[in-house]
Each structure stands twice: as structure tokens, then as C-alpha cells.
Amino acid sequence: MAKVIPNRVEMPRQDPEVRRRNFNEVALGFDMELARAEAERCLQCKKPLCIDGCPVEVRIPEFILKIQEGDMPGAVEILKGDNNLPAICGRVCPQETQCEEVCVLSKKYEPVAIGRLERFVADWDLARGMAIPELPPPTGKKVAVIGAGPAGLTCAADLARYGHAVTIFESLHKAGGVLIYGIPEFRLPKAVVKAEVDYVRQLGVDIRLDSVIGKLFTIDELLGEQGYDAMFLGTGAGLPRFMGIPGENYNGVYSANEFLTRTNLMKAYLFPEYDTPIKVKGRVAVVGGGNVAMDSARCALRLGNEEVTIVYRRSRVEMPARVEEAENAEEEGIIFELLTNPVEIYGDENGWVRGMRCIRMELGEPDDSGRRRPIPIPGSEFDTEVDIVVMAIGTSPNPLVFTDAGGLERTRWGTVVADEETGRTTKAGVWAGGDVVTGAATVISAMGAGKRAAADIDRFLRGEITVEGWD
Amino acid sequence: MYEILAREDLAPVTKLMVIAAPDVARKAKAGQFVIVRVAEEGERVPLTIADYDRNEGTITIIFQEVGKTTMHMGAMEVGDGLASFTGPLGNPTEIEHHGTVICAAGGVGIAPMFPIARALREAGNYVISIIGARNKELIFWEDKMRSVSDELIVCTDDGSYGRKAFVMDPLKELLETRDGIGHIWVIGPAIMMKFTALATRPFNVPTTVSLNSIMVDGTGMCGSCRVEVGGQTRFACVHGPEFDGHEVDWDLLLARQRIYLDEEKQALERWQAATGE
Numbered sequence: 124m125a126k127v128i129p130n131r132v133e134m135p136r137q138d139p140e141v142r143r144r145n146f147n148e149v150a151l152g153f154d155m156e157l158a159r160a161e162a163e164r165c166l167q168c169k170k171p172l173c174i175d176g177c178p179v180e181v182r183i184p185e186f187i188l189k190i191q192e193g194d195m196p197g198a199v200e201i202l203k204g205d206n207n208l209p210a211i212c213g214r215v216c217p218q219e220t221q222c223e224e225v226c227v228l229s230k231k232y233e234p235v236a237i238g239r240l241e242r243f244v245a246d247w248d249l250a251r252g253m254a255i256p257e258l259p260p261p262t263g264k265k266v267a268v269i270g271a272g273p274a275g276l277t278c279a280a281d282l283a284r285y286g287h288a289v290t291i292f293e294s295l296h297k298a299g300g301v302l303i304y305g306i307p308e309f310r311l312p313k314a315v316v317k318a319e320v321d322y323v324r325q326l327g328v329d330i331r332l333d334s335v336i337g338k339l340f341t342i343d344e345l346l347g348e349q350g351y352d353a354m355f356l357g358t359g360a361g362l363p364r365f366m367g368i369p370g371e372n373y374n375g376v377y378s379a380n381e382f383l384t385r386t387n388l389m390k391a392y393l394f395p396e397y398d399t400p401i402k403v404k405g406r407v408a409v410v411g412g413g414n415v416a417m418d419s420a421r422c423a424l425r426l427g428n429e430e431v432t433i434v435y436r437r438s439r440v441e442m443p444a445r446v447e448e449a450e451n452a453e454e455e456g457i458i459f460e461l462l463t464n465p466v467e468i469y470g471d472e473n474g475w476v477r478g479m480r481c482i483r484m485e486l487g488e489p490d491d492s493g494r495r496r497p498i499p500i501p502g503s504e505f506d507t508e509v510d511i512v513v514m515a516i517g518t519s520p521n522p523l524v525f526t527d528a529g530g531l532e533r534t535r536w537g538t539v540v541a542d543e544e545t546g547r548t549t550k551a552g553v554w555a556g557g558d559v560v561t562g563a564a565t566v567i568s569a570m571g572a573g574k575r576a577a578a579d580i581d582r583f584l585r586g587e588i589t590v591e592g593w594d
Numbered sequence: 595m596y597e598i599l600a601r602e603d604l605a606p607v608t609k610l611m612v613i614a615a616p617d618v619a620r621k622a623k624a625g626q627f628v629i630v631r632v633a634e635e636g637e638r639v640p641l642t643i644a645d646y647d648r649n650e651g652t653i654t655i656i657f658q659e660v661g662k663t664t665m666h667m668g669a670m671e672v673g674d675g676l677a678s679f680t681g682p683l684g685n686p687t688e689i690e691h692h693g694t695v696i697c698a699a700g701g702v703g704i705a706p707m708f709p710i711a712r713a714l715r716e717a718g719n720y721v722i723s724i725i726g727a728r729n730k731e732l733i734f735w736e737d738k739m740r741s742v743s744d745e746l747i748v749c750t751d752d753g754s755y756g757r758k759a760f761v762m763d764p765l766k767e768l769l770e771t772r773d774g775i776g777h778i779w780v781i782g783p784a785i786m787m788k789f790t791a792l793a794t795r796p797f798n799v800p801t802t803v804s805l806n807s808i809m810v811d812g813t814g815m816c817g818s819c820r821v822e823v824g825g826q827t828r829f830a831c832v833h834g835p836e837f838d839g840h841e842v843d844w845d846l847l848l849a850r851q852r853i854y855l856d857e858e859k860q861a862l863e864r865w866q867a868a869t870g871e
Contacts, residue, residue, distance in 0.1 A: 294680070294811075294813055295811065296631055296638075296677070296678035296680070332678065333678050333679060333680040334617075334680075335680060335681075335683065335813055338621070338681065338682060338683060338813075339617055339618065339621060339681070339682075340617070340621075361813075361814075361815040362814060362815065363815065363816065363817050365817070365827065371827070372820050372822060372827060372846060372850070374849060374850060374852070374853045375853075377817075378816060378817040380815050380816045380817065381810060381816035381817055381818050384810055384811065384815070384816050385810060389637065389638070389810065390635075393635075394857065394861075395857075395860055395861050395864050396635060397635040397637075398635055398636050398637040398662060398663060398861060399637040399638070399810070400637075400854045400857035400858075400861075402853065402854075473849065473852075474845075474846070474849030474850070474852075521813065521814055521815055522814075523813055523814060523832060
């Protein structure tokens with residue numbers, strides 16, 4: 124009977140006082156000694172529950188066993204066999220609600236730190252130049268993938284490993300999607316994203332940057348005159364949402380997308396070495412309670428703003444952000460104004476933000492999302508001085524891509540209608556997955572969708588299944 | 595890398611470049627723009643499409659050296675490459691048969707106006723073009739504009755070339771004296787578009803402007819280019835760049851164009867110090 128080690132190995136991290144002023148990675152990673160100590164905790168269950176908890180079904184106990192045995196190349200082969208982007212997942216997956224939540228140890232003790240071990244194996248492989256698997260002979264089929272975010276990169280990598288020719292069309296000048304513009308450097312170093320993207324290129328995938336589908340080419344053109352045999356849409360949910368309150372267009376009000384894109388993709392934290400600026404003025408209010416709000420707030424701090432406040436309309440329990448990231452934010456000195464919602468933004472005579480009026484909220488009955496509905500408390504309005512406001516209240520799919528895509532059905536929220544198991548849409552020849560289908564969600568669920576669609580596209584391209592109206 | 599195939603100094607600070615971008619050229623239409631990045635550390639900036647050649651696979655851009663990025667570009671030579679070139683972005687100009695139309699362009703606004711005037715003429719409109727600038731040096735493409743217009747009026751603020759007038763002066767005269775003017779286009783610096791659009795209002799002729807907001811991605815994902823038109827928030831990059839000039843909140847546009855003045859000055863000084871200009 125394996126011995127239970129109740130507590131997980133601590134992840135070395137940058138001290139909050141230090142890390143709140145730099146963009147370096149907060150979690151420093153295990154070394155071999157720490158990794159093997161954590162790997163020892165895995166009981167190698169005969170019926171592992173963790174695999175089902177993983178959206179891409181990584182063979183978790185198997186790769187952990189390899190770490191226990193000291194066979195790192197073996198661990199890499201298993202991990203990368205199931206997950207094309209493990210250095211990313213090991214860092215940003217909410218393992219605490221996935222594999223680690225169902226780990227048998229979590230009942231009475233701390234679950235195995237599966238995510239940290241995944242990161243360790245992935246980083247080990249990355250440092251050694253990443254082994255490229257052998258590819259099968261080309262099938263002669265070609266697939267267009269729209270979007271080089273987590274869904275598109277995963278789908279493309281799997282399709283390439285099945286032997287198909289894949290071209291990814293990416294609208295920005297760098298590949299990665301949210302991995303490159305949204306998630307900050309201190310959670311996900313861009314060098315790691317670049318290495319994982321390069322791996323996908325090395326599998327033979329052609330990534331065409333600066334290519335806005337809906338403008339440069341349309342979906343119908345790619346399927347028609349450009350002759351692609353199938354298409355995967357992974358364009359995400361990149362359309363920012365604003366509250367629609369007065370004053371939202373004053374200078375100094377940003378969507379989280381703009382704030383994060385300037386900071387992370389365009390490296391505004393390195394201005395003037397990098398040309399893109401971002402305003403740094405002192406007091407920042409970030410409206411929202413998800414991971415994007417946490418990321419925006421922690422970036423605002425690191426950019427040099429003195430006081431950063433999260434303003435969220437529900438309570439801590441309802442916040443969708445990862446508990447770990449909310450705790451990191453708190454440790455770094457970010458203030459949480461919960462059960463509070465802005466109602467108006469004030470500006471000065473030159474058009475700059477100078478303050479905000481907020482109202483206190485209380486929680487009523489649950490709404491559609493199952494969370495208790497926030498209700499404004501009449502008469503509880505108060506004014507606060509602020510210099511910058513970041514709206515991190517959600518995003519939806521960018522409609523540009525749907526120009527000339529006849530027959531592609533969408534919901535009233537702008538998301539694409541697609542089968543959850545296969546990714547098939549209502550448009551013949553087109554599969555879709557990730558945020559463009561689900562609305563804003565996680566990197567790993569996008570990857571799972573990319574994987575499932577790749578498998579279905581592969582079956583179709585081999586003639587094992589048929590798709591109505593397309594051949 | 596998007597290669598610079600040709601370049602021309604239209605004026606000491608006004609540069610023309612022909613860029614190799616076959617897929618963009620295939621799709622480009624009058625009224626659209628591209629987002630350009632000069633180098634790895636460069637910012638993303640919108641530049642209007644001045645011309646396109648679908649056969650040669652090229653896009654022509656014209657810009658004035660006003661800050662670090664445009665000066666950096668202006669210093670590049672034939673054979674150099676731009677780090678990124680994304681397009682064609684924005685909605686193309688709606689080209690219809692109106693009868694008589696007026697195309698009023700100020701300064702570097704002449705560049706995007708050229709393909710618009712050409713398309714309007716090809717659609718059977720009688721095109722009266724007005725081009726204006728602060729002085730003679732800043733006037734360019736007079737012959738090209740003449741070639742796509744039925745009438746051309748040239749003016750300068752200081753009278754150093756053509757008529758001494760602002761663009762809106764001959765424009766008002768035309769509105770007062772001619773019948774059947776169906777639509778007006780006004781493109782130039784925001785302050786010029788503001789006052790010129792105000793001048794056409796009493797005549798009740800639909801007036802389209804092209805807004806030059808600050809942009810980052812240019813595809814609708816960030817909202818940097820937010821403008822207010824008819825009281826509604828719009829993104830210039832995907833809802834525009836053309837809008838009804840009588841409905842635009844000009845003061846908001848002008849305020850938002852000033853957001854990074856301090857940083858722009860800092861970047862410019864750093865560039866000038868580094869290049870010894």
C-alpha cells in the first residue's frame with residue numbers, strides 16, 4: 124500500500140513585494156528534486172480519475188510514473204502524445220477544477236500537483252529543443268484553420284500529425300491568440316508561447332500572419348476558389364464588451380482587450396524601447412471579476428500605477444477568476460471592492476477620466492448562470508477618484524470573420540452553433556471550437572475542442588464519415 | 595517582411611511608398627486602410643490606401659513624417675521590409691451614382707481621396723475635386739487628381755499655390771452656386787473635417803468623412819478607435835472609417851487623438867537623438 128504524503132511540494136514563487144513591479148514569471152517552477160518529490164505523491168491508482176478530469180485526457184499517471192522512474196524522455200513522449208502545448212497548459216489550466224479536483228488524494232489531503240508536474244516535464248523538453256515526432260506520409264488533403272490561438276494551434280498540430288497539409292490564417296502579427304495578447308508575461312512567458320508555436324510549425328503547419336479572414340479572404344473563398352478540403356474556425360471571442368454607462372469614452376477608459384494587448388502583445392511595459400505606449404497615471408479601477416480582470420489589475424500595478432482596485436458586482440465566492448490568481452492579486456496589494464458596480468464615469472474639461480460613481484450591490488436569487496443575481500441597493504451611490512478605468516466585463520466573438528460565410532448559423536450571442544463532440548457547424552465543410560463556440564472560456568477547453576474537431580475532420584478526409592453537402 | 599518596391603519624396607515630410615502585398619492588393623478598395631508595423635518593436639498604425647495594383651500585387655501608401663514611426667518609415671529604402679502589413683481593413687467607400695459629387699481633401703487626405711474620386715467617376719458621377727494644404731510644398735498628386743476629376747480646384751492656406759483659401763471656401767461657393775450636388779466627401783486632419791462638415795450642414799447635402807482615430811489591431815478587438823456618431827459608440831476600424839460627417843462628435847475624436855501626446859513627444863525626441871536629426 125503506497126504511503127500517502129499529505130502535503131504537496133511548495134511551488135517556488137517570486138516574493139509579492141518584488142514581483143508586483145516586474146513582469147517576470149511569478150511561479151518559478153520545480154527543479155528535478157522538487158519534481159520527483161511531488162511525483163512520489165501519486166498513488167498510481169488502478170482506476171485513475173484524473174484522466175477524465177482533463178479536457179484533453181492526458182495519461183497523467185503514466186507521465187508521472189516516468190518522472191518517478193527518472194525517465195524524462197519517456198515522460199515527454201507520453202505528455203506530448205496527448206497535449207501539444209503542455210508548457211502552456213501546465214501554467215494556465217485551472218487544474219484545481221479539473222484533474223486535481225478529482226484526484227483521489229484531494230478528498231482528505233492536498234491533490235497531486237499535476238499542473239506543476241506537467242509544466243516541469245514540458246519545460247524540460249523545451250530546454251532541450253523539443254523532440255519532433257515522426258509524421259505519416261502526406262494524405263494530399265489540405266485544411267484551413269482560422270485563428271492561431273489555443274483551439275487553432277491544437278487542431279492544426281493534430282491534423283499535421285495525421286498527415287494533412289494545414290495552413291493557419293492569423294489576423295495579428297504574432298501567433299498565439301489570447302496566449303500572446305491576453306495572458307500576461309508574468310503568468311505565461313511569451314518565449315514559452317513562441318517555442319510551442321514553433322513546435323507546431325515544425326510539424327509542417329504553415330502559419331500565415333497578418334491575415335484577417337473576412338477581409339483578406341473570406342470563408343467562402345477559402346472553401347471555394349482556394350480549394351481547402353475542410354476548415355476549422357478558432358477565432359475566439361475577441362470583441363470587447365463595454366457597460367454602456369455615461370463617460371465610457373473619456374480618455375483613460377480602456378477595454379481589457381486594449382489594455383492587455385498594448386501591455387502584452389505590444390510590450391508597452393518596455394516603452395520607449397517598444398513603441399506602443401499605455402497610460403500610467405496612478406489610480407486604476409478594473410471592472411470585472413474574471414481572470415481577465417485579475418490580469419489587467421496585476422498588469423496595471425506592474426506598469427507603475429500606485430493604487431489598483433478590482434470593482435466587482437458580486438461577492439468573492441461568485442468571482443469566476445482562478446482562486447490562485449485572485450490570491451496572487453491580493454498578495455500584490457490589489458484592493459477588492461466587491462458587491463460594487465460603476466454607474467457613471469466622470470471626466471474633466473480636457474476629456475480625461477477623473478472619477479467614477481459606483482453603487483453597492485446585494486445578492487438576490489440565482490440567474491441563468493446559477494450565480495446569485497446582483498441587485499443595486501438604492502441610495503448607496505458613492506463617488507471615487509480614479510485616473511484609469513479598465514472594463515474587463517467579458518467578450519464575445521468578433522463578427523468580421525463571418526463576412527461571406529453563407530449557412531454558418533450563429534446564436535443570438537454571436538457564437539457559432541457547433542456540435543460539442545465533433546465541432547461540426549451548420550455550414551458544410553466547416554468545423555469550429557473554442558471561445559467562438561462557447562463564448563469566453565479557458566485555454567484548455569479550447570484545446571479539447573480543437574482536438575475533437577481534428578479527429579472528426581481526419582475521419583471525414585479519410586472517407587470514414589460523410590458530411591452532408593460537402594465532399 | 596513586406597518589401598518596399600519604390601519610394602518617392604512628394605515633399606520634404608510627405609513620403610510615398612509602394613509595398614509588395616499581392617493578397618491585400620487583390621482585395622483593396624477605395625476607402626480602406628492597412629495597419630502597418632515598421633519593425634519588431636514598432637507600434638501598429640493605420641495608413642489609408644492611396645492606390646493599389648491588382649496585377650502587380652502592390653499597395654501605395656502616402657504618409658507625413660509627424661512622429662517616430664512615420665520618421666522611421668521615411669528613413670527606409672527600396673529593398674527594406676516592413677515587419678507587418680495587414681489589410682485591407684475598414685469598410686470600402688459606398689460608390690453610387692449621385693449625379694454631381696464633391697471630393698474635398700486636405701493635406702495628406704489627398705491620398706485616400708484619389709481612389710475614391712476615381713471610383714466615383716467610374717460609376718458615372720460628375721466629380722468636382724478640391725485639394726488644399728497649408729502651403730505649396732504640401733500639395734501633391736495634383737495631376738493624378740485632375741485625371742480622375744471633371745473639375746479640380748487647388749488651394750493653399752497661405753496662397754503660395756493655387757487659390758488662397760481653406761478647402762471649405764470653394765466648397766461653400768459650389769454649394770451656393772451649383773445645383774444637383776448629391777454627396778460630398780471630406781478627408782483630412784480631424785479639425786479640418788470638423789469645420790468643413792459644419793460648413794456643409796446648412797446645405798443639407800450628405801457629407802461623408804473618414805476618421806483617423808488611434809488604432810492598435812484595426813480589426814475591432816480593442817476599442818482604441820472608439821468614436822461617437824449620432825450619440826452611439828462606434829469603432830472607426832470596423833464600423834468606419836467613413837461616417838456621416840454631420841453626426842460625428844468631433845470634440846471627442848480630437849480629445850482621444852491627444853491621449854498619447856506626451857509619449858509621442860518622448861518617442862520623437864528619443865528618435866531624433868538617436869538618429870542625430
